[in-house]
Amino acid sequence: MLRKLSLTSRLTVFFTLVIAAMAFGLGWVCLQAVERHFEELDRTTLQDKRHLIEDILSHANSSEDARQRLGEALSHHHGLYAQVKTAQGESLFASKGFASTPPSEKHERSSNVPRLETWLSGDTELHGIKFSVAAELLSASPLDIAIAVDTEHHRQFLIELHRSLSIYAVLAIVLSGLLGWIAAHQGMAPLRAMKRRAASVSGHQLQPRMPVEAVPIEMADLAQALNDMLDRLEQDFQRLSEFSSDLAHELRTPISNLLTQTQVILSAQRDVASYRDVLASNAEELQRLARMVSDMLFLAKTERGMALPHKERFYAGKEIHALLEFYEAVAEEKQIHLHLEGDGAIEGDQLMFRRAISNLLSNAIRHTPVGGKVTVYIKAESNGTRITVENNGTAIDPQVLPRLFDRFYRADPARSHPDHDGAGLGLSITKAIVEAHGGAVTATSENGKTRFTASFLLP
Amino acid sequence: MKILIVEDEPKTGEYLRQGLSEAGFVVDLAQTGTDGLHLAQHGDHDLVILDVMLPGLNGWQVLQSMRQSGMQMPAMFLTARDQVEDRVKGLELGADDYLVKPFSFAELLARVRTILRRGRSGSESTILKVADLELDLLRRRVTRAGKRIDLTAKEFGLMELLMRRQGEVLPRSLIASQVWDMNFDSDTNVIEVAMRRLRMKIDEGQEIKLIQTVRGMGYVLEAPEGV
Numbered sequence: 001m002l003r004k005l006s007l008t009s010r011l012t013v014f015f016t017l018v019i020a021a022m023a024f025g026l027g028w029v030c031l032q033a034v035e036r037h038f039e040e041l042d043r044t045t046l047q048d049k050r051h052l053i054e055d056i057l058s059h060a061n062s063s064e065d066a067r068q069r070l071g072e073a074l075s076h077h078h079g080l081y082a083q084v085k086t087a088q089g090e091s092l093f094a095s096k097g098f099a100s101t102p103p104s105e106k107h108e109r110s111s112n113v114p115r116l117e118t119w120l121s122g123d124t125e126l127h128g129i130k131f132s133v134a135a136e137l138l139s140a141s142p143l144d145i146a147i148a149v150d151t152e153h154h155r156q157f158l159i160e161l162h163r164s165l166s167i168y169a170v171l172a173i174v175l176s177g178l179l180g181w182i183a184a185h186q187g188m189a190p191l192r193a194m195k196r197r198a199a200s201v202s203g204h205q206l207q208p209r210m211p212v213e214a215v216p217i218e219m220a221d222l223a224q225a226l227n228d229m230l231d232r233l234e235q236d237f238q239r240l241s242e243f244s245s246d247l248a249h250e251l252r253t254p255i256s257n258l259l260t261q262t263q264v265i266l267s268a269q270r271d272v273a274s275y276r277d278v279l280a281s282n283a284e285e286l287q288r289l290a291r292m293v294s295d296m297l298f299l300a301k302t303e304r305g306m307a308l309p310h311k312e313r314f315y316a317g318k319e320i321h322a323l324l325e326f327y328e329a330v331a332e333e334k335q336i337h338l339h340l341e342g343d344g345a346i347e348g349d350q351l352m353f354r355r356a357i358s359n360l361l362s363n364a365i366r367h368t369p370v371g372g373k374v375t376v377y378i379k380a381e382s383n384g385t386r387i388t389v390e391n392n393g394t395a396i397d398p399q400v401l402p403r404l405f406d407r408f409y410r411a412d413p414a415r416s417h418p419d420h421d422g423a424g425l426g427l428s429i430t431k432a433i434v435e436a437h438g439g440a441v442t443a444t445s446e447n448g449k450t451r452f453t454a455s456f457l458l459p
Numbered sequence: 460m461k462i463l464i465v466e467d468e469p470k471t472g473e474y475l476r477q478g479l480s481e482a483g484f485v486v487d488l489a490q491t492g493t494d495g496l497h498l499a500q501h502g503d504h505d506l507v508i509l510d511v512m513l514p515g516l517n518g519w520q521v522l523q524s525m526r527q528s529g530m531q532m533p534a535m536f537l538t539a540r541d542q543v544e545d546r547v548k549g550l551e552l553g554a555d556d557y558l559v560k561p562f563s564f565a566e567l568l569a570r571v572r573t574i575l576r577r578g579r580s581g582s583e584s585t586i587l588k589v590a591d592l593e594l595d596l597l598r599r600r601v602t603r604a605g606k607r608i609d610l611t612a613k614e615f616g617l618m619e620l621l622m623r624r625q626g627e628v629l630p631r632s633l634i635a636s637q638v639w640d641m642n643f644d645s646d647t648n649v650i651e652v653a654m655r656r657l658r659m660k661i662d663e664g665q666e667i668k669l670i671q672t673v674r675g676m677g678y679v680l681e682a683p684e685g686v
Contacts, residue, residue, distance in 0.1 A: 283563075283675025290561035291644050325613060326639040329653040355643045362647040426646055 007191075008184040015180030016173055023169035027162075034161060038154040042127040043116050049080060049147050050131060057084070057135040057143060066138055067093045079150035081126065087141035125151045190215040194223060206234040239406075246408040250292065254285050295425045299407065302352075302432040310349050316378045316385055316456075317343035319354055324376070327361050335371045342378035344385030346456050348437045353456075356433040357387060359426035360452045364391040367450065384439065384457040396445040404443055405431040430454065460575055461485040463504040465495030465521060466537065467513050475508070478564050479571070492516030496524050504532055506575060509554075511538040511545065522552050533574045537562070565630040565676040572627055587622040590682035592661065592669055594622050603661060613638060614657050621670065621680035630677040654678055 005013070052073055060066030066084075070093045074082055081095040119126045128148030135143055193211060200208050209230060210223035265278045317340065324338045331338050346353055357376075364374045368391040377388040396404070403409050408424040430452075431441045438457040443450070462484045466472035469490070476486045487502055489495035493515035499507055507525070509518035516524070522534050533555040538545065540559075549557050555574050558567060587594040591604040594615075601608045601618060610618060616638045621629065631650040635641040639649075654670065662668045671679050 277674075280674030280676075286561075287563055287675065290563065291646070293561060294559065294644065322640060326635070326641055326649055327647070328611075328613070329656055330647065330649050333652050333656075351642055354641065355645075358641070358643070358645050358647075362645065365647075 008181065008188055011184035011187070012177055012181040015184070016177040019176035019180075020169070020173045023172045027165040027169055030165060031158065031162060035158060038151070038158070039116060039127065042149050042151065042154075043129075045080075045149055046116070046127070046129050046147055049074070049077075049082070050129065050145075053082065053084075053145060053147065054133050057133050057138065057145075060135070061137050063092055063138055066135075079153070080147065081121075081128075081150075082147045083145065085144045086139050087144065092138070092143065119148060121148075125155060127151050190219055194219070194226070198226070201230065203237065206230060206237055243407055247296070250408055251289070254289055258282055258285055292425070295429060299425060299429055299432055302429070302436050310351075311347060312350060313345055313347045314350050314353075315343055316346050316353070316357075316387060319346075319350065320357055320376050320378065320387070323354060323358055323361055326358070327365060331365055331374070334365065334368065336365060336368050337373045339373065339375040340378070341375065342380070344378045344380035344387075345458060346385055346437075347458055348456065352433045352436070356430040356454060357389070359430045360387075360389040360454065363426060364389050364450070364452070367391060367393045369393055384455055386453060386455045388451050388453045390449055390451045392448050393450055395448060396443070396450055398445070401443045401445060405441060427452075460506070461487070461502065461504045462571070463487045463489065463495065463498055463502060463507045465489045465492065465498075465507065465513060465518065466510045467491065468510070471510075471537075474564075475567070478568065482568055484571075490514075492518065492521045496521050499525055499530065499532075500528065506571060507532060507534045508571075509534060509536050511536055511540060511549075519548060519552055522549075522554060526553050533577070535570065535574065537567075563630055563676070565628050565673075566632060569624075569627065569630055569633045569677075572624065587619065589622055589625050589669060589680060590667060592622070594618055601661075603665065608660050610657075610660065613653070614660070617653060617657055618661070621678070625680045625682070628673045628676045628679045634678070 053070065056069045056073060057066055060069055070082065070084070074080055074095060082093065083091070083095070084093040085091050115129070117128050117130070119128050126148035128146055130144065130146045132142040132144055190211075194215065197208050197210055209227045212220050212223045212227065215223050261278055262282065265275065320340055324340060327338065361374065361376070368374055372392045374389065374391045377386075377390065379386045379388070405427050407428045409428075427441075434441050434454045434456065439455045441452065441454045443452050445451070460483070462479055464472060464475050464479070464486060466475060466488070467490050472488050472490065476488045479486045487498050487504070489498050492513040495507075495509070495513070496516060498504075499521070507522075509521055511518040513521070518536055518538070525532075525534070534553065535556040535558065536549045536554050537558050537560060538549075546557050555577075556570050558570065585596045587596070593602045595601070596619070599615060601610055601615065617634065620634065620637050632644055634650050634654075635645065654672070658668075658670045662670055667683055669680050669682065671681060673679055
C-alpha cells in the first residue's frame with residue numbers, strides 16, 4: 001500500500017507520525033512528573049499533620065481534651081481527615097465524612113515514613129497514611145491513627161492538564177502534518193520542474209534539458225544522466241532523420257532516371273536494339289536499387305542486433321585468404337599487391353565476417369593507386385582478434401575519418417555514381433557487422449597509409 | 460520440366476510464368492494457397508515455387524500439406540520477408556531454397572536450374588566440350604581448337620561453371636557464390652574483371668566468341684547455332 005502513496009504523502013505521513021510520538025511521549029512524561037509532585041506534596045502535608053497529632057495526643061490529659069484540641073487543630077484545614085482509634089477499636093476522634101477507614105494491610109509502627117495509601121471515601125479519592133502513637137495519658141495501648149487528604153483538587157488539575165496536553169498534541173500533529181506536507185511539497189518542487197521539462201520533450205522537440213544547476217545535489221546526478229540520455233537520443237534521431245532523407249535522395253535519382261528513360265523510349269517507335277538497350281540499362285539500374293534495398297534491410301537488422309544466425313569459431317586467416325583470391329583479378333588489373341599476415345580465431349557468423357572484411361578490402365583496393373599495396377594484418381590478442389586492412393594512397397582528412405562509416409557517406413562527392421560502386425553502405429555494413437559481434441571499427445590515415453581496423457571480441 | 464508457381468501478386472506471377480515458359484519449362488500458376496495445393500496434388504510437377512504470404516493457406520502450410528501427403532518434389536520460397544526465423548522455418552519444412560524479394564529473374568532461373576539439376580548427376584564425363592573449346596577436368600586443362608590455354612585455379616573453376624551450364628545466363632551473384640564461395644552481394648566489379656580476363660584468354664583472336672555478356676542479367680557461354 002505504501003508503494004502507491006506519493007512521495008509527498010509518504011514524507012508527510014512519516015513526519016506526522018514522528019511528531020505524534022514525540023507529542024504524546026512528552027505529554028505522558030509531563031503528567032507523570034506532575035502526579036509524582038502532587039503525591040510528594042500530599043506526603044509532606046500528611047507528615048506535618050502527623051507530627052501535629054502526635055504532639056496533641058502526647059500532651060492531651062483526657063480523651064475529651066484530645067478530641068477538642070484535635071478538632072480545633074484540624075477544623076481549619078479543609079480537605080484533611082483524621083481518625084484516632086484505640087487498639088480495642090474504640091473511636092476517640094473522627095473527622096466528619098471520614099467514618100470508615102479502609103482496612104490496611106499492616107501498620108508500619110516502626111517506620112518513620114509510612115507508606116502513602118490511596119483510599120476511596122464515597123466518590124472522593126484520598127491519599128492517606130496510618131500510624132500508631134503511644135499516649136500514656138489517654139490509653140494504655142498505642143492509638144491507631146489514620147489521616148488523609150482529599151486529592152480531588154489535584155485530580156481536577158491533572159484532568160485539566162491532561163485535556164490541555166491532549167488538545168495541544170492533536171493540534172501539533174495536525175499542524176505538523178500540514179507543515180510537513182508543505183515542506184515535502186516544496187522539497188519536491190525540483191522534481192516537478194524536471195517532470196514538466198521532460199513532458200516538453202518529444203520527437204520534434206529534443207532540445208530541452210534538465211536544469212542540472214537548479215536542482216538539489218541529490219538530483220543533479222539524475223538530471224545529468226537524463227541529459228546524457230537525451231543527448232544520445234537526439235544524436236540518434238538526427239542520424240535517423242538524415243538517414244531517411246538520404247535514403248529518399250538516393251532513391252530519387254535512379255527512379256527518376258528509370259522513369260525518364262522509359263517514357264522517352266515509349267514516346268516514339270524505335271528499333272528492337274534500342275528497346276533492348278534501354279531495358280538492359282533499366283535492369284542494371286533496378287539491380288542497383290534492389291541491392292540498395294537489401295543492404296538497407298541487412299543494415300537495419302544487424303544494427304538492431306537481431307542477426308547473428310550462426311555462431312561458430314573459425315579462423316580469420318582462411319576466410320581472408322579466400323577473400324584475397326576473390327579480389328585477385330581486380331587487384332591485378334590495377335597492379336596492386338595483396339598481402340596477408342598473421343592469423344587469429346573469430347567467434348561469430350562466417351558469412352557476415354566475410355562480408356565485413358570484403359567491404360574493407362573492396363574499399364582499400366578502390367582507393368589504392370595503380371602499383372600500390374594492400375596488406376591485411378591479423379593479430380590475435382588476449383581478448384579477441386584484430387584485423388587491419390592497410391593500403392597506401394592519399395591521406396584522408398582526419399575530420400572525415402569518423403564519418404566514413406556513416407550510411408551513404410562518400411568522401412568524394414564527385415564519385416557518387418561510378419559503375420559498381422555501392423550506394424555508400426559498404427563501410428556502415430562493416431561497422432554494423434563488427435558491432436553485432438561486440439567489436440569496434442576504427443580508421444586512421446597518416447604518412448600516406450590508410451588503415452581500417454576491425455576488432456572482434458572473443459568471449 | 461514442369462513447374463508450379465503459387466503467387467498471389469498477379470504481375471509477379473505472370474512475369475514468372477512468362478520467364479520460366481520462355482526458358483523452356485512448362486508452368487502452372489495458382490493465385491491462392493488452396494488452388495496451389497490442389498494443383499500440386501493433381502499435377503506432376505518437378506518443382507513448386509511458393510510465395511509465403513498467400514490468401515487461403517500460406518506458403519508454409521501448402522508445403523506442409525504437400526509433405527504430409529507424401530509429395531517430395533523440391534520447393535522454393537519467394538518472400539518479401541527476410542527474417543532469419545522465416546528462413547529457418549522454410550528450410551525446416553523441407554524447402555530447397557529461399558529467395559528474398561526483390562530478386563532478379565536471372566538469379567531465380569539459375570537457382571531453379573540448380574535445384575532441378577540436383578539428383579540428376581549420373582555419369583558425368585570428365586571432359587566438357589563446347590564448340591572447339593575443351594575442358595579436361597582430370598588433367599585440369601583447357602584447350603581451344605587444340606591449343607592449350609593457361610588458366611588460374613579460379614579461372615578454371617569459372618570456366619567449368621560456364622561450361623557445365625552452357626546456354627544458361629548466370630547472374631554475377633551466382634558466379635561469386637559458386638566459384639569463390641562468396642554468398643553475399645558485394646558492390647565490386649570483381650566478376651566483371653574476372654570475366655573480362657577469362658574472355659581475353661578464351662575468345663581473343665577467335666572468330667567465334669563463346670562467352671557473352673547479357674546486359675542486366677549476367678554471362679552465358681554458348682556456341683552459336685550451327686557450330
